[in-house]
Amino acid sequence: MTSFQAVQDYSPFAVALVGLSTTVGLWSLGSALLWALRLHLPLPWSVVTATLLGILSVSFLVQISGMFGFASRLTLNAIWIGLIAIGCANLLVKLRIKLWPPPIPKPDTVALVSLAVLSVALLATLIVSIAPSTKIDELYYHMLVPSRIVSEGALYFYRMPWEAAIWPQMAYQIASAPMHAIGYPDAANVVSWALGAMLVWFAWQTISSNGGSAAWSTFWAASLCVGMYPVVWHVTAGAHAMGDLAMAAAVVAFSERDRLLRAIAPMAYAAMASILLLVAASSKVSLLPACVLLLAISLWNTLRSPLTARLVVLAYLMPWLLLYCPILIWTWRHSGSPFGPMLIEIFGSSVYSLNWAKDTFEATRQTNQPDLFATAYYIALAGSPIVWVGALGAIFGTDLPRATRATLGLLLSFQLALIYLLLPHDPRFLGGIHYGMLIVFASHPAQSVRRLFTSRIAPTTAAVVLLLLPWLGLELYYAKQFFSVALGLEKEAFYRRHVALYDDFMKLNRLLPKDAVLLVPGYRLDSVYAPRSIFFDPSDVPPDKEVFLLPIGQQGAQPNSPINGYEKGAVIYRNPEAVIAAYRTPGRSPIIGAVQVNQLRRLP
Numbered sequence: 310m311t312s313f314q315a316v317q318d319y320s321p322f323a324v325a326l327v328g329l330s331t332t333v334g335l336w337s338l339g340s341a342l343l344w345a346l347r348l349h350l351p352l353p354w355s356v357v358t359a360t361l362l363g364i365l366s367v368s369f370l371v372q373i374s375g376m377f378g379f380a381s382r383l384t385l386n387a388i389w390i391g392l393i394a395i396g397c398a399n400l401l402v403k404l405r406i407k408l409w410p411p412p413i414p415k416p417d418t419v420a421l422v423s424l425a426v427l428s429v430a431l432l433a434t435l436i437v438s439i440a441p442s443t444k445i446d447e448l449y450y451h452m453l454v455p456s457r458i459v460s461e462g463a464l465y466f467y468r469m470p471w472e473a474a475i476w477p478q479m480a481y482q483i484a485s486a487p488m489h490a491i492g493y494p495d496a497a498n499v500v501s502w503a504l505g506a507m508l509v510w511f512a513w514q515t516i517s518s519n520g521g522s523a524a525w526s527t528f529w530a531a532s533l534c535v536g537m538y539p540v541v542w543h544v545t546a547g548a549h550a551m552g553d554l555a556m557a558a559a560v561v562a563f564s565e566r567d568r569l570l571r572a573i574a575p576m577a578y579a580a581m582a583s584i585l586l587l588v589a590a591s592s593k594v595s596l597l598p599a600c601v602l603l604l605a606i607s608l609w610n611t612l613r614s615p616l617t618a619r620l621v622v623l624a625y626l627m628p629w630l631l632l633y634c635p636i637l638i639w640t641w642r643h644s645g646s647p648f649g650p651m652l653i654e655i656f657g658s659s660v661y662s663l664n665w666a667k668d669t670f671e672a673t674r675q676t677n678q679p680d681l682f683a684t685a686y687y688i689a690l691a692g693s694p695i696v697w698v699g700a701l702g703a704i705f706g707t708d709l710p711r712a713t714r715a716t717l718g719l720l721l722s723f724q725l726a727l728i729y730l731l732l733p734h735d736p737r738f739l740g741g742i743h744y745g746m747l748i749v750f751a752s753h754p755a756q757s758v759r760r761l762f763t764s765r766i767a768p769t770t771a772a773v774v775l776l777l778l779p780w781l782g783l784e785l786y787y788a789k790q791f792f793s794v795a796l797g798l799e800k801e802a803f804y805r806r807h808v809a810l811y812d813d814f815m816k817l818n819r820l821l822p823k824d825a826v827l828l829v830p831g832y833r834l835d836s837v838y839a840p841r842s843i844f845f846d847p848s849d850v851p852p853d854k855e856v857f858l859l860p861i862g863q864q865g866a867q868p869n870s871p872i873n874g875y876e877k878g879a880v881i882y883r884n885p886e887a888v889i890a891a892y893r894t895p896g897r898s899p900i901i902g903a904v905q906v907n908q909l910r911r912l913p
Contacts, residue, residue: 311456311489312442312837313814316804318492321439321795328438328499331488334392335363335500337399342366348577353514354569357507357558358581361588364551365632367392368484368591372636375464375483382459385490392487419524422770426777427531431506433788434534438502438544440791442495443807443893448835451547452494454479455486456837466643468660469845470833471669474649476640477633480591481548494837497546504550505543508557508741509534512748515561519752528773529699529751533744535780536692540788541893542737552592553741559585559600560720560745563607564703564713564753575611579624582607587628589740594648595732596740599724606716660848677733684734690783691736695776699747707753717746790895806899809891813884813904814840820881820906826854828909830872832861835891847873856909857881861889861902878908 339359343350350358370388374380442448450470458464468474473482485497513530521529533539542549562569562582569578583604590600608625612618637647645659646652650666653659679687703709704718724742732738794803804811818840821827827843828850836843841857844850858872883905890900 310453310837310839310841310843311459311492311494312448312452313818313840315492315494316441316838319441319495319800321797324493324495325435325439325499327488327491327493328496329503330393330396331389331496332360332500332503333400334389334396335367335484336360337363337396338366338392339363340399341395346580348580349573350577350581351572353511354558354562354581357511357554358584360504360507361551361555362584363392364484365480365584365588365591365628367487368480369632369635371458371483371486372464372639375458375462376635376639378463380458380464380486381462382490385459385487389487389491417524418770419773420522420527422773423524423527423531423777426773426781427509427527427534430531430534430539430781430784431509433785434505434540434544435499435502436795437540437788437791438498439495439795440498441794441804441807442498442546442837443891444541444545444547445833445835445890447545447547448808448837449833450836451482451545452485452489452497453836453843454482455489455497456494457842458483458486459489460842464639466640466649466660467844467846467849468650469849470836471650471661474640474644475594475651476636477597477648478548478591478594480588480636481551482546485546494546498544501546501550502544504554505534505539508550508554508744511554511558512744512751515565515748516751521751525751528777529695529747531773531777532693532695532699532747535777535784536690537780537783537787538691538737540784548592549737552589552596553744555585555588555592556596556600556741557745557748559589559603560717560742561748561752563603563610564709564717564745564749566607566610570611576620576624579608579611579621580628582611583625583628587633591633593738593740594651595727595738596724598727599720599740599742602723603716603720674731674733677735679734688736693776693780696743696747699750700743701746702750702754702758703746706755706758707750708755709749709753717749721746787893787895790893805888807891807893808838809835809888809899810904811838811888813882813887814838817841817882817906821857822855824854825857826850827859828856828872828875829859829861832889834859834861847875852911856911858907858909859904860907861904872909874912875909876912878910880905880907882906 336356336359339362340355342362343355343359367388371380371385374384442452450473453470454473466474473479485500488494488496509530512533513526516526516529559582562585566578586600586604590597604625608622611621640649641647644661646656650661650669653661653666654663700721704714707714721742724739728734728738736743793799821841825841827839827841828847829843829845830847834843850856856875858877885903886901887904888899889902889904892899
C-alpha cells in the first residue's frame with residue numbers, strides 16, 4: 310500500500326512542503342473558480358470558501374476519473390502538478406497586486422499571552438502533522454480510500470471497511486489521492502493542520518471585524534487550538550478539520566446573514582452558504598441532517614426579493630447537484646443505497662444484509678458509549694471549558710435577533726440528540742457547530758456581557774492562565790512523542806513503536822509474491838502499511854489474485870477457523886509474539902498476539 314511504499318522515502322521537510330503547497334494550490338484553484346463564477350466575497354470568507362471549494366473540486370476530478378477507470382498515477386500526478394502551478398501563479402498575482410494586510414491593533418498583556426499560547430499550540434500540532442500517520446482510524450480506512458484509488462487506477466466499491474463504503478463522506482480522502490500518487494500520503498495530515506489553523510484565523514478575523522479588541526479576539530481564537538481535540542483530530546488524513554472549518558463558517562454565515570447580504574449579492578451569499586454546508590456534509594454523513602436543516606432555514610431567510618428568488622434557489626442547489634449527487638448515484642448503483650451500508654432498510658436491495666447492518670451499527674454505538682463519568686472526562690480533556698461557555702453564550706448572551714439565537718439552539722440540540730440516540734458519545738460528532746457558535750458569541754456579545762468583559766476584572770492574564778495554559782500543557786505532553794521523528798532525529802524506531810505489525814510487514818514483503826493480496830477478516834488493521842493490497846471481506850477479493858490469509862487476535866489463536874469460499878493451504882509465516890495493536894496514548898502498552906499467514910485456495 311502507499312504508506313508502506315513511502316516509509317523508506319519519508320522526509321519531514323518534504324511532507325511539510327508538499328502539504329503546505331497543496332493547501333496553497335487548493336485555495337488558488339477555489340479562488341479561480343469563484344472568480345470565473347463572479348462570486349465576489351470579502352475576507353475572510355473568500356479564503357475559507359475558496360479553499361473548501363478547491364478540495365471539493367479536486368475530489369470531484371478524482372471521482373470522475375475513478376468512475377471511468379482513468380485515475381492512473383499519471384492522471385493523479387497531473388492533477389497535483391496542476392494544483393501547484395495554479396498556486397504559484399496565484400501567489401505571483403497577489404505579490405504583484407501588493408495586497409497589504411489590515412492594520413493590527415496594538416496588543417496588551419492579555420493579547421500577547423493569548424497569542425503566545427496560540428502560536429505554541431499551532432507549532433506543536435504542525436510538528437505532529439508532519440510525523441508519519443499512526444492513528445488507527447486513518448490507517449484502517451481513511452487513508453485506505455486514496456491508497457486503493459492509486460493502486461487500482463479506478464473507483465471500486467468494497468463492502469469493508471464499512472465506514473469507507475459510505476462514499477459521500479469521503480470527499481477529503483478522495484481529494485488526497487494525488488498526494489498518495491506522488492509518494493507523500495502523510496502530506497494530507499499537513500493539509501488538515503492548515504485547515505485547523507485556518508479555522509483559528511477565521512475566528513480571529515471575524516471577531517476582530519465585529520469590533521473585538523486584540524485581547525478579546527486573540528483569547529477566543531486561542532481557545533480553539535488548545536486541548537486534546539486539535540492535536541488528535543486536526544493533524545490526520547481524515548476530514549475532521551475540513552468539516553469543523555466548514556460547519557463553523559456556515560454557522561457564522563447564517564448568524565451574520567444580514568451584514569453579509571449588505572456587502573455581497575444574495576446569489577453570492579447563497580452559493581457560499583451552500584458550499585460550506587456541502588463540505589460539512591461531505592466530512593461526516595452524520596452532519597447531513599443538520600446541514601440540510603440549516604440549508605433550508607438559510608434559503609427561507611434569503612428569499613426576500615421575488616426578482617432574485619430563482620437565482621438564489623439555483624445558487625443553493627447547484628453545488629449539491631454538481632458535486633454531491635454523482636457520488637451518491639455511484640454509491641447507490643454499486644451498493645443498493647446512496648450511503649452504502651446505511652439506510653438499506655429504506656432502499657431495499659443491497660450488498661449488505663439487513664441483520665448485518667443492524668448488528669454492526671449497534672455494536673459500534675455500544676463500543677463507543679462510555680459511562681457518564683468517562684464521557685465527561687474525555688470532554689474535559691478535549692478542550693478548554695471556555696469553548697462550551699462560548700457555544701452556550703451564542704444562545705443566551707448575544708445581541709442577535711431572537712429568531713437567530715433560537716435557530717442556533719435548535720441546531721445544537723438537534724445534533725446533540727442525534728449523538729445521544731444514534732452516534733458514539735463524542736464531541737467530534739458536533740462537527741464544528743459549537744466552534745461556530747463560539748465565534749458568533751465572541752463576535753456579538755450582549756452589551757451587559759461586553760461591559761463585564763471590558764471592565765477591570767476581566768479578562769486578565771490570570772483568566773488566560775486558568776482557561777488556556779492547562780490545556781496547552783496537556784497538548785504539549787501528548788505531542789512530545791512525535792517531536793523526534795518530525796525533527797528528523799529518528800525514523801525506524803518510531804514506526805516500530807506506533808505501527809502494528811511493522812516488522813512483520815517488512816518480512817512479509819520479502820515472502821509474498823508481487824501480485825498477491827492479503828485477506829484480514831474481522832480486524833481493524835493498519836491497512837496502508839501492509840506490503841500488499843489488503844481486503845477485509847472475502848467477497849471483496851479480486852478473483853484473479855493469489856490470496857493469503859492474515860488472521861489476527863482471536864482468529865490468530867484459531868488457525869483452523871473456516872473462510873467462506875476458500876480452503877487454507879500452507880503456512881508461509883508465523884509470529885506468536887507480534888505487535889497486533891499500537892497506540893498513540895502516552896503510557897499505553899501495545900498488544901501482543903499471534904500472527905499466522907496462510908496461502909488460500911479458492912473452492913470450486
